């Protein structure tokens with residue numbers, strides 16, 4: 001492989017034009033993965049964290065954008081900043097801690113010291129051995145060129161020419177607001193839990209984006225009665241594709257249905273204090289976002305490329321790629337910042353019991369993703385198409401909410417996911433440096 | 434001191450029996466070892482700086498552990514543990530169907546204190562699990578509270594300090 005890999009020009013080779021099949025080789029080919037680093041993780045808006053994780057000047061956290069270690073700080077003036085976590089002298093990973101507080105970052109290799117705004121503050125031997133010839137303003141940490149927030153979530157983008165975060169999210173933002181903007185106090189992130197799965201990142205991300213089909217089978221242990229009924233679409237639930245690459249599933253309850261009725265349709269019963277809280281939040285959502293959105297309850301979803309979510313249990317996660325066949329899951333519980341402590345604690349425990357590494361769902365999901373990835377490594381098995389045709393040609397629109405719709409289940413969102421992959425991988429070629 | 438020493442043998446035997454039940458997948462019998470008011474918690478752990486690098490006396494593991502108001506890896510009461518265990522025998526809990534092979538080595542058992550018969554005991558556990566994709570190893574400290582029931586004990590509290598910030602495992606399907 002040369003240092004500047006290029007995709008074979010045959011676009012028909014990996015994903016069908018209509019998204020109805022994909023080739024398993026895209027889950028295992030190291031050359032494609034190298035291109036993904038550049039054309040997908042180098043040009044997408046990627047989730048770095050949440051403002052609540054940086055409560056005061058000097059707060060910092062270490063995060064990732066693709067395989068790039070990124071240092072996110074709140075500088076002396078309270079401004080959030082993100083830089084490559086690599087010293088400009090020899091590239092040592094400057095911050096070696098997950099989070100903390102401190103205005104200065106001293107490199108452990110030779111001691112160059114940076115300020116929380118990324119500027120190079122001190123160089124040992126600046127006078128004696130550098131002859132005062134080092135131009136410190138030129139050797140600050142490399143900033144992530146685009147940084148923006150959406151309702152407290154911090155996103156970064158390595159592409160200086162990328163569209164705005166708002167445009168990138170598009171109609172997905174309309175749906176995200178149902179959890180992020182439902183109350184005046186906003187949200188906060190608890191966690192992350194972190195663990196490793198021997199799976200290609202796309203296998204994990206597409207599952208979050210659109211796979212309602214697996215729920216009855218892969219999670220049969222949680223829904224013993226559902227498994228037998230999978231041929232029937234779930235009432236009220238819809239798969240929604242706000243834009244190519246993003247996707248979600250949601251329960252859309254009729255306007256005339258009282259919340260007391262549909263609040264019980266979640267995963268299990270809310271205990272009394274949580275139930276009361278949810279009713280209060282319903283009223284607040286109604287005031288802030290209107291009836292249409294107050295009656296939508298998000299189940300699962302993903303923001304392209306690797307920000308997955310299971311809002312029905314408050315679980316939000318970043319699927320960090322670690323090579324072509326491994327991911328590091330960063331799984332958070334997203335809670336309303338001003339919710340009572342016992343309500344927050346209940347939601348956190350609920351996230352952990354369902355979609356943490358010890359969760360009733362998540363335990364079994366890892367096996368699905370490693371098995372799919374493993375198959376894609378075989379010379380023979382990776383040559384054969386995988387089927388994504390469910391619901392193709394039956395996409396609909398509604399005047400009630402944005403995006404294209406499919407039944408629950410439908411593979412509308414996975415098709416969008418892989419078509420977006422094709423677009424970024426192939427149309428991005430002309431922009432490579 | 435001497436009374437602690439006399440307690441040590443039955444406490445050790447209790448912990449060994451418990452480990453054997455879990456290794457032999459008798460999760461149903463394991464539930465019988467739990468006190469009604471059990472809290473089973475595995476906090477999340479992170480790599481953080483110690484407050485005073487130059488003073489060992491201030492270094493603490495606690496600083497690395499998320500508090501009770503944050504997201505844990507497991508935070509279960511009795512009902513949640515019953516559900517957790519019951520799900521494993523649904524026939525569709527795929528991560529443990531067929532069951533993984535596991536072995537728990539319990540060691541370094543120390544009695545911390547005894548209050549009103551309730552024994553605070555610290556032990557270390559080495560949990561090895563192997564399945565399709567090879568072997569996973571965990572080490573942890575367990576901080577338990579055992580409540581006396583006649584000559585026997587029931588587990589009232591377990592706090593597991595895992596020695597990982599990022600788990601080198603694709604799930605936590607087994608209990609410590």
Ligand code: FES
Pocket residue numbers: 087088089090091092107108109110111112
């Ligand atoms: S690599 Fe950081 S000071 Fe040399």
Ligand SMILES: [Fe+2]
Pocket residue numbers: 214215218219361365
């Ligand atoms: Fe799943």
